[in-house]
Amino acid sequence: MESARRPLVSQLWVKNRRNEAVLDPERPALSWKELQPKSGRGLCLARVLHRARGLIGRLTEQYPSVCHSVPISEIIAVETEQKRYNSDTWQKFNHHAFTVHYAQRAQKHCWRCSAVTFWCKDEELCHQWIQAIKKLLELQTSRPKHLLVYINPYGGKQQGKQIYEQKVAPLFSLASITTDVIVTERANHAKDDLFEVNLEKYDGVISVGGDGMFSEVMHGLIGRMQKDSSIDQNNPSAPLAPCNLRIGIIPAGSTDCICYATVGINDPVTSALHIIIGDLQHMDVCSVHHNNTFLKYSVSLLGYGFYGDVLKDSEKNRWMGPTRYDFSGFKTFLSHHYYEGTVSFQQANQTLGSPRDKSTCQSGCYICKQSTQEVEEKRKRHHYNLEETEDDGDWKVIRGKFMAINAANMSCACPRSPKGLSPAAHLAAGTIDLILVRRCSRLNFLRHLVRHKNQDDQFDLAFVEVYRVKTFLFTPKHSENEDTDNKDVRKKHFNQICNGNHSSCGCNHVNSIWNCDGEALDHAAVEVRVHCQLIKLFARGIEEDSKP
Ligand SMILES: CCCCCCCCCCCCC/C=C/[C@@H](O)[C@H](COP(=O)(O)O)NC(C)=O
Ligand SMILES: Nc1ncnc2c1ncn2[C@@H]1O[C@H](COP(=O)(O)OP(=O)(O)O)[C@@H](O)[C@H]1O
Ligand SMILES: [Ca+2]
Structure with a gap:
């Protein structure tokens, strides 16, 4: 010994x-x-x-x-x-x-x-x-031995299968990791499959694709976990059962922001190495409900207005691959729509930092660590049916006209914006950064957008507000559940808006849609709640001392 x-x-x-x-x-x-x-004669020259x-x-x-x-x-x-x-x-x-x-x-x-x-x-x-x-x-017990891999052959530049076979599979085999590989044949294939498979034999699930593919895998795993624990996902206030299986992301999509913001780069080999060595990163998940009906979970961006419109337009141009976002982004910028509605939210405790912090969430982040302890205690209390002692803050209500309402559950850093939508957002602190961009001129909106790319602060503008929250509600001014008669009234109403504000459009822009990790939601009125550290990834967050 x-x-x-x-x-x-x-x-x-x-x-x-x-x-x-x-x-x-x-x-x-x-x-x-x-x-x-x-030293020695023979070695003199060598020396x-x-x-x-x-x-x-x-x-x-x-x-x-x-x-x-x-x-x-x-x-x-x-x-x-x-x-x-x-x-x-x-x-x-x-x-x-x-x-x-x-x-x-x-x-x-x-x-x-x-x-x-x-x-x-x-x-x-x-x-x-x-x-x-x-x-x-x-002795490295956190390393996976057997993995379930889902490949989306349709996302990004449609290279998922090649990327996995050429760059990732050889590394898994070198590390003696065995795999069951499924190349998806349709949307929701991976999600549906995860409700059926025997998960016990796996040490993790790998998503090869973009944020939409990750979202499918995550929905499959979270949904399966709630089903097995008899938790009703339609209840917005139900404490959800956490997922123990880690998810790995091999980036092969269009934005891949979940990979970029948790690893620091979109690179299949880097991701494969983090998976092999068994890294662990907890991550918060937001649940989105409409009228007590579960819609979707989100981990990166929930965006209404600008990012909702970009998504809606870009889906028509999928053949362009990742460039579709630039094309639709430009079009959406020119159309310059704003949307009316009410946002209500509960601010998070100040110990969880502020979206205006200069420091960012990094590997071993102490704010996220502090939340790990809290969430563990909370789960224990729930397990033993003990009373909750949560001191919920006051609700703040903001009614207005918005260019964009963005809820960032993580920084949303990606190659298009290396610091992200909310640079100081945390991966696992149990908070979301709610960014409200009020109606403004085109030039001002452009100033805000450009600041996602440079060193300037995108929140330091009079028409931008940002709050760190745990939950929020959004109600569009124009109800979605109107009958046909009301729709005529609505049409009249919003023609007035259009005539006054965006003369070029012919327009049916009363409401926008929510962009939920790159997938469209069916409703504009939503209730969003963050679930602290609900899932685990094969990642380690952003390392500070990485090689320059
Ligand atoms: C004048 C230049 C202005 C440039 C502004 C750049 C701002 C870019 C901020 C991008 C933030 C993206 C957040 C990521 C969300 C993804 O989950 C989603 C889906 O990613 P996927 O395509 O499935 O990998 N992508 C998009 C664009 O909605
Ligand atoms: N085999 C498939 N055929 C068509 N769509 C699929 C398939 N597999 C997954 N999808 C869907 O493709 C969409 C886009 O995938 P994603 O990985 O986000 O790529 P991208 O980053 O290019 O948007 C997601 O909605 C996902 O559910
Ligand atoms: Ca997508």
């Missing part, structure tokens, strides 16, 4: 150079450092060359004189080396080598799978190293 905790230290060769390799179960990490060539390379390296910073170190948690696999090296090296070491594959940080937030081969003087040493690394890998 004692010896298992002691570091394994050996002289191993890396690329024909003598290294000291250390496997330390206490840290736990694998490290290796090149040793200086021994001169070595020093020269070191000097040039220091000047050009290409030759690492540093010790390499890989945490065990970031090792993907260890393998006996197969014969793929030139026969000189192969002969010299009498075939004894092993290769360690590990996750390496490349550019900002982007990870790559790197490999290092260690050559050993004898077979026993080689075997000892492989076994020792394997033993430490077995």
Whole structure:
């Protein structure tokens, strides 16, 4: 037992150079450092060359004189080396080598799978190293072994299947992860399937696609969980049962904002590596109801007005792929509609921060950690039927004319807006940032939009308000449930609006629609509530000290 905790230290060769390799179960990490060539006549030239390379390296910073170190948690696999090296090296070491594959940080937030081969003087040493690394890998209990994968072949640039097969499947197989892969044949295929399958045999579910595909998988899992726990999803105030299976996202959609905002980049290989090493990120989910009827869950953007109209128009142009959003965004900007209605909301406790904070939610965020404790206590109290002690804040009611009403459950960072709709929003604090953009001139709305792309504060404008809330209601001024007679009145009414405000439209823009993670909702009047840390992802949030 004692010896298992002691570091394994050996002289191993890396690329024909003598290294000291250390496997330390206490840290736990694998490290290796090149040793200086021994002095002696025969090695004199080698030593001169070595020093020269070191000097040039220091000047050009290409030759690492540093010790390499890989945490065990970031090792993907260890393998006996197969014969793929030139026969000189192969002969010299009498075939004894092993290769360690590990996750390496490349550019900002982007990870790559790197490999290092260690050559050993004898077979026993080689075997000892492989076994020792394997033993430490077995202690990594949060890693998935068997995954259920859904591929949307229709989203984004329709590359989902190729992306999975070429970039992800080889990494899963290297890491000895087995998979059941389903390529969807229709919308809702994945969601419906998740109500039927035996989930017990899986350690996670993978969504290959965009935010819509993730949404399907999430609806399947949350819905299944509530069904199994006899919880009525139509009851807006029912505490929902959390999902224990983690969801992984391989980005192959159009915006992929859920992936970008939880990993920091839309890159299939990076996501696959986070899945393999068994990362964990809790995430809040919003439930959306209309008249005590469940409509949908949302994790990224719930947008009425501008983003609802962009979605409605862009769905007609799916053939354009991801560019459809730019095209429809431009059209929607020109049409410049506003919508009337009432927003009522309850503000979140100030300990949960403010949308105007300069700091952002990062890996290990202390505000989200604080919510983890609270949510655990709340679930315990609920389990033992103890009374809730929630101090609900006052309701604030805002009636007005809005260009956009955006509820961001996360930053919504994506390649189009790397800081996102609400840069300081949290992934798992149990709050939503409610952004109200009031009726304004085209120029002012453009100023607001442009600030999503630069360093300026998009909320620092007189016609923009932002609140951190736990729940909100929206009621459009023009009721959706009118009978036909009323519709004529409505038409008359909104012709008046159009004549006065957007002369170019012919228009049926009394109400907008809600864009719910890129899917349209059927009703404008909604009740939205955030469910703290309802789901888990194979991600770790945004890392601060990622390579520049
Ligand atoms: C003059 C330039 C103005 C540029 C303004 C840029 C603002 C961009 C903010 C984008 C925020 C998107 C939030 C993401 C939502 C996704 O869930 C949804 C669906 O993503 P999917 O396409 O399924 O991956 N995408 C959209 C565009 O509605
Ligand atoms: N096989 C399929 N055929 C058609 N639609 C599908 C299929 N599988 C999933 N979908 C639906 O495709 C829509 C778009 O998927 P998504 O992953 O969001 O891609 P994008 O990012 O391009 O919008 C979602 O509404 C999803 O339910
Ligand atoms: Ca979509």
